[in-house]
Amino acid sequence: MRYRRLRVQDxxxxxxxxxxxxxxxxxxxxFVTVVEVKMSEDLKTGKVYVSIYGDDEARKNTLDALxxxxxxxxxxxxxxxxxxxxxxxxxHLDDTLERAQRIEExxxxxxxxxxx
Numbered sequence: 001m002r003y004r005r006l007r008v009q010d011x012x013x014x015x016x017x018x019x020x021x022x023x024x025x026x027x028x029x030x031f032v033t034v035v036e037v038k039m040s041e042d043l044k045t046g047k048v049y050v051s052i053y054g055d056d057e058a059r060k061n062t063l064d065a066l067x068x069x070x071x072x073x074x075x076x077x078x079x080x081x082x083x084x085x086x087x088x089x090x091x092h093l094d095d096t097l098e099r100a101q102r103i104e105e106x107x108x109x110x111x112x113x114x115x116x
Contacts, residue, residue, distance in 0.1 A: 013037040028065035046087040049094040066091040
């Protein structure tokens with residue numbers, strides 16, 4: 001069962017990414033990258049983690065646009081993907097890149113202090 005869930009997660013990540021890039025026409029939508037999709041064990045719910053380029057306001061607007069478009073994305077997934085149930089999706093901001101940059105900055109400061 002676990003292998004099936006991983007395959008479904010990868011398939012949904014690809015399809016949701018294509019839908020966001022090509023199908024959505026929302027003016028509040030910014031530059032979005034679908035990082036990961038995590039499905040529940042029963043494949044009925046999924047968390048979509050997205051990385052959004054821009055400042056905090058652009059991130060908020062883009063996340064709101066994705067939440068507004070959730071039904072349309074689910075409708076298009078139903079046409080493209082053959083599953084018994086099309087999962088209920090929730091969108092979450094993935095801030096892993098920002099945290100990694102902060103950690104890297106801390107390491108650089110420590111290295112600079114050791115050199116001096």
